[in-house]
Amino acid sequence: MGWRTIVVGYDRNHVSNQALLRAAEIAKSEQAKLIVTSIAPLLPSGAARHGVGPFDPADPPEAHRVDLEHARELLSGTDVTAEYDVELGDPADAIVALADRREADLIVVGSHERAFVDRLLHGSVSGSVTRHAHCDVLIVH
Secondary structure (H helix, E strand, C coil): CCCCEEEEECCCCHHHHHHHHHHHHHHHHHCCEEEEEEEECECCHHHHHHCCCCECCCCCHHHHHHHHHHHHHHHCCCCCCEEEEEEECCHHHHHHHHHHHCCCCEEEEECCCCCHHHHHHHCCHHHHHHHHCCCEEEEEC
16 A cells, blocks of 8 residues: 655654655655645634734744744755645644645644644644545554
């Protein structure tokens, strides 16, 4: 069983860089399409009523475009061609939805070693992707 389409979540940190490079290795060996995504979270709908736009000013879509340029630079030394896609919304939900739309066979995400309280309050993107994905998931540590 080979993977034809791989989606990798990217947020420009060490673990994410490792996940990207691992996804590129797999894409190369499987001759699969690689889709790299970075997710700009949306603020709650009530934020607009208070003069704040739909995006967190500290984490706008433009910052995620810059992250994807960094991903492109990391992959420039490989023989892997990738597509780059900024998505909007909850990171785990957006990664799973993109994988569904693109009929991905594999999702690759990094696992951040966050503190217990942080995981309790914010959840884990990799854990949520694993629970909701309709394809294989590789979590890179």
